[in-house]
Amino acid sequence: MGEIMVDNFNLEEFFSGDIDSFNYSSNLPPILLDAAPCHPENLEINRYAVVIIYVLVTLLSLLGNSLVMLVILYNRSTCSVTDVYLLNLAIADLFFALTLPVWAASKVKGWTFGPAMCKIFSFLKEVTFYSSVLLLACISMDRYLAIVHATSTLIQKRHLVKFVCIAMWVLSVFVSLPVLILRNTVKANSLTLVCYEDIGNNTTKWRVVLRFLPQTFGFLLPLLVMVFCYGFTLRMLFKARMGRKHRAMWVIFVVVLVFLLCWLPYNLVLFADTLMRTKQIQETCERRNDIDRALNATEILGFLHSCLNPIIYAFIGQKFRYGLLKIMATHGLVSKEFLAKEGRPSFVGSSSGNTSTTL
Known part of the structure; x- marks a missing residue:
């Protein structure tokens, strides 16, 4: 199929009447001049399936992250450095999930909430995404310093970790500013509005440039930090045969592994889409539709991370289980005999105190 280069076409033609295509469609015109029409392949049943998944993820995230916050705050007098990070992580995941119903509704009827809400919800989604992954990187660095370098004096001070968390939130706000500035309601067709970056005729070009932020600060750099920190930390634990002593360390490791499994597929597909947009690989209707479907599927997998x-x-x-049962026993939801049977977990102190009072 021949590749046609078209420099100027309006946004209505670009969207070709389909409200799902605005997320990922490249600057290939909707109808190739030397071939059959190239229409995005989006089935109505798939659109409603995505809405159901978004709502379920939101409910699970609200329940799960609220419980995490409850357990940490209930035991705040004895919470560790890691607990402070996990509390902020739960807050970020919870607010990220709160934006999902809005995006679910926009997939069905387009954006009906106005320009101001378009900016607000886009900004909130970006800030909470960045803060979540940056906090995971901070946790890996905290464990690396505590176990490999035994810098307990510095990282045990909880007031210091609060400043680190604040810094991560501020950085997340800063890298999310382009979305706040550039997002607006744009006509996908004569009847439908979408929430999209609006940079005039250069929208497609700048949207590729703007991908540098989420793929660098939101995935690549934090991933490198996590791989480095956990690689050396696990190497030391195995070398010293301290795996049982640092059992809670494995919980954090699984948290990072789940992050990788959830977001790596999306970022790989997004990279392929960027290559296609920049003409590094040939764009065809079949490839365009395959990447669009893959982006939709892997994005759902990434969103699922907020509740896992x-x-x-x-x-x-x-x-965590013991802390939750303790709260339930206090309010008569479970018997104290059951709580005693469950038993208070024993922890051996690490170089920074308990690896986590919650885990």
Whole structure:
């Protein structure tokens, strides 16, 4: 199929009447001049399936992250450095999930909430995404310093870790500013509005440039930090045969592994889409539709991440389960005999105190 270079076409033609295509469609015109029409392949049933998944993820995230926050705050007098990070992580995941119903509704009827809400929800989604991954990188650095370099004096001070968390939130706000400035309601067709970057005729070009921020600060750099820190930390634990002593360390490791499994596929597909947009690989209708479908599927997998951390804590984190049962026993939801049977988990102190009072 021949590749046609068209420099100027209006946004209505670009969207070709389909409200789902605005997320990913490249600057290939909707109808190739030397071939059959190239229309995005989006089935109505798939659109509503995505809405259902978004709503379920939101409910699970609200429940799970609220419980994590409850357990940490209930035991705040004894919370560790890692707990402070996990509290902020739960807050970020919770607010990220709160934006999903809005995006779900926009997939069905387009954007009906106005320009101001377009900016606000886009900005909130970006800030909470960045803060979540940056906090995971901070946790890996904290464990690396505590175990490999035994810098307990510095990282045990909880007031210092609060400043680190604030710095991560401020950085997240800063890298999210382009979305706040550039997002607006744009006509996808004569009847439908979408929430999209609006940079005039250069929208497609700048949207590729703007991908540098989420793929660098939101994935690549934090991933490199995590791989470096956990690689050396696990190497030392195996070398010293301290795996059982640092059992809670494995919970954090699983949290990072789940992050990788959730977001790596999306970033790989996004990279392929960027190559196609920049003409590094040939763009065809078939390839364009394949990448669009892959982006939709892997984005859902990434969104699922916001509700998975509490599930990890519940199934692997002995301390979290005990903390939750303790709260339930206090309010008469479970018997104290059951709580005693569950038993208070024992922890051997690491170089920074308990690896986590929650995990």
